Amino acid sequence: MSSSAISEAVSGGASPIETDAVIIGAGPVGLFAVFELGLVDIKSHVVDILDKPGGQCAELYPEKPIYDIPGLPIVTGQELTERLMQQIAPFGAQFHLGERLDVLQRLADGRFRLKTDAGTEFLCKVVVIAAGGGSFTPKRPPLAGIEAYEGSSVLYSVRRMEAMKDKSILIVGGGDSALDWTLSLQPLAKRLTLLHRRDEFRAAPHSVEKMRKLVADGKIDLLIGQVGALHGSGDQLQAATIKTKDGEERRDVDVMLPFFGLTMKLGPVADWGLSLHENLIPVDTEKFETSEKGIFAVGDINSYPGKLKLILSGFHEAALMAQQAYKYIYPGKKLLFQYTTSSSSLQKKLGVS
Amino acid sequence: MLKITFIQPDGSEQVVETEPGVTLMESAKLNNVPGIDAECGGACACATCHVYVEDGWRDKTGKPSQMEEDMLDFAFDVRDSSRLSCQIKLTPELDGLVVRVPAKQF
Numbered sequence: 444m445s446s447s448a449i450s451e452a453v454s455g456g457a458s459p460i461e462t463d464a465v466i467i468g469a470g471p472v473g474l475f476a477v478f479e480l481g482l483v484d485i486k487s488h489v490v491d492i493l494d495k496p497g498g499q500c501a502e503l504y505p506e507k508p509i510y511d512i513p514g515l516p517i518v519t520g521q522e523l524t525e526r527l528m529q530q531i532a533p534f535g536a537q538f539h540l541g542e543r544l545d546v547l548q549r550l551a552d553g554r555f556r557l558k559t560d561a562g563t564e565f566l567c568k569v570v571v572i573a574a575g576g577g578s579f580t581p582k583r584p585p586l587a588g589i590e591a592y593e594g595s596s597v598l599y600s601v602r603r604m605e606a607m608k609d610k611s612i613l614i615v616g617g618g619d620s621a622l623d624w625t626l627s628l629q630p631l632a633k634r635l636t637l638l639h640r641r642d643e644f645r646a647a648p649h650s651v652e653k654m655r656k657l658v659a660d661g662k663i664d665l666l667i668g669q670v671g672a673l674h675g676s677g678d679q680l681q682a683a684t685i686k687t688k689d690g691e692e693r694r695d696v697d698v699m700l701p702f703f704g705l706t707m708k709l710g711p712v713a714d715w716g717l718s719l720h721e722n723l724i725p726v727d728t729e730k731f732e733t734s735e736k737g738i739f740a741v742g743d744i745n746s747y748p749g750k751l752k753l754i755l756s757g758f759h760e761a762a763l764m765a766q767q768a769y770k771y772i773y774p775g776k777k778l779l780f781q782y783t784t785s786s787s788s789l790q791k792k793l794g795v796s
Numbered sequence: 797m798l799k800i801t802f803i804q805p806d807g808s809e810q811v812v813e814t815e816p817g818v819t820l821m822e823s824a825k826l827n828n829v830p831g832i833d834a835e836c837g838g839a840c841a842c843a844t845c846h847v848y849v850e851d852g853w854r855d856k857t858g859k860p861s862q863m864e865e866d867m868l869d870f871a872f873d874v875r876d877s878s879r880l881s882c883q884i885k886l887t888p889e890l891d892g893l894v895v896r897v898p899a900k901q902f
Contacts, residue, residue: 503841576835585872585900617869640874645866669873703902704870706835706842 459564462488463772465557466536466571467544467712470498472742472757473573474527479765481534482789485569485772489536490559492543492578497524499575500754502705513755523754533794539563543578547715547738555737569737569768572724573757574744576707584615584701586673596680597673597699601628609633611695613683615670616702622646622654624700629663636664636694638685673699712744720746730767731760737771739764798886801894802829803850816888820881820895821845831897838882843870844901848877849884850894857884857893872902 464480466473469491480487495501500509500520508517518526542559547570550556557565581599583589589597601607601624612632614625617639623646625637637654644651657663668687675681683696709722717724718734723746726733731747733740741764742757750756769778783789790796797813800823804810812827824832824845833844840863849857857879860868864883868874881895 503836504839507839507841582870582902585902640869641865643865645869704843706902 457562457564459556459566460488460537461566462486463567464488464569464571464768465490465544465555465565465567466573468498468573468575468742468744469493469496469538469540470573470575470742471500471523471527471754472575472761473498473571474524474531475758476571476573476741476761476764477531477534477536478527479761480571480768481531481536482783482792483765483769483778484792485765485768486534487536487571488539488565488567490539490542490544490557490563492541492580494541496528496538496540497521499707500524502579509754511753511755533792543711545711547711549735549737553737568771570739571761571764571768572712572733572738572740572744573742573761574709574712574740575742577712577722577744578708578710579705580708580710581701582703582706584670584703586670588675589673592673592675592678592680592699595678596675596697597701599701601700604628604631607631607698610697612636613638613670613694613696613699614702615639615699617641617644617646618702618704619646619650620702621700622650624702625663626650626653626657629657633697634664635662636666636696638666638668638670640667640669642667670699670701726760729763731764732767739768798888798891798893800886800890801892802847803894803896804831805897805899814886816886818886820847820879820884820886820893822882823886824881829897831901832881833901834882836882840864840867840880840883843867843880845881846871846874846898846901847879847881848875848896848898849879850877850896853890853893853895856889870902871898872900873898 463485464487466476466487466489469489477487501524504520506519512518542561545560546558548556555567555570607628608631612635614621615638629635658665668685670683671686672684680696682693684693724733724740724744726740726745726747728747731739731741741760743752781789798816800812802810814823821834821838835844836842864880
């Protein structure tokens with residue numbers, strides 16, 4: 444089967460992106476993998492579920508100082524992300540943010556076919572799994588029976604605003620997501636209730652002011668408390684029991700939008716047929732290759748004797764992984780080991796000569 | 797050494813001994829106390845080390861900082877006695893501290 448025939452067969456029309464390597468995860472180790480692969484002339488595309496690069500560093504620790512990055516006595520999560528983005532800029536990797544890598548399959552010709560939840564498809568020879576702690580997914584409130592309503596009347600994001608028209612909406616949370624959606628959906632909703640456990644909000648002061656005005660004008664209800672239980676039938680939510688200082692009240696609700704932040708879940712990695720051990724991917728310590736030839740795992744997602752979940756470890760793993768990846772992208776070609784300090788060809792690639 | 801008591805949702809009690817200077821979360825982890833996840837490793841970034849401080853100890857443990865209050869928004873069944881255990885430093889005044897482990901970390 445010719446490669447173009449394979450391309451058409453797998454993509455059903457729109458051509459998949461053909462590249463050397465796909466890196467799953469744009470955290471610090473995924474980002475540095477772009478650099479190490481780039482030094483040996485391997486082009487990569489990077490996929491991440493967050494809408495920004497940096498992984499845990501950008502999402503959980505942007506302002507927190509990290510003290511154990513070699514060469515940087517103190518660096519915040521956000522600053523480390525920015526420095527890495529700067530370091531990898533010469534290699535022009537393309538990022539596919541806000542997408543989750545769902546499908547990973549090996550094709551008859553040995554290449555890999557990948558597909559994200561947004562329909563983006565890739566064909567490549569090397570896959571680098573730098574998934575860290577897992578995919579960031581919205582936290583699910585531990586309310587009995589909530590799964591039945593997810594996707595229909597309990598939503599963690601709003602894809603279609605028109606579907607919210609004339610609905611009784613309950614938004615739970617105190618940050619920017621909860622407040623932004625409160626302000627956006629109030630004009631459409633039949634009735635909108637914002638529920639937060641305390642009368643202080645983390646959201647931008649400007650948004651909080653606008654919300655307070657809507658409350659003062661009687662256009663939305665603000666309740667201080669927590670959801671106790673959900674009531675409904677099939678996948679349709681009908682009411683929520685809310686506990687406040689004054690006791691319990693049952694409120695009619697068509698749609699609930701809970702904004703409790705993100706948590707990391709292994710997700711689709713579990714479905715790719717790789718050997719897993721306690722939700723981590725075992726690799727060898729010479730190449731950091733998984734049980735599947737051509738698929739590597741670097742950073743917190745991998746495991747091997749002595750493994751430490753440190754960013755610096757992931758950096759080292761990416762360097763060795765690239766050496767082996769080279770053999771798959773340029774079979775038979777000799778890889779000359781060079782130093783960035785002295786090699787004119789490396790410096791040219793980095794744009795510094 | 798300080799004595800700390802962790803009470804599980806089923807009422808069972810676990811008394812552990814800890815050196816002062818570690819956080820309540822670290823003490824739980826060192827002593828394999830179930831039900832405290834501490835996914836972020838103590839950075840006040842996840843809210844999965846949530847505990848309830850028993851009456852009588854809340855003056856000594858104090859109130860959450862602003863940063864901790866912000867993270868408590870992400871915990872479940874938050875009560876007036878709620879604290880993130882990674883933010884409670886164990887000092888000699890907390891010898892005998894009693895806390896309850898919630899039914900679930902979020």
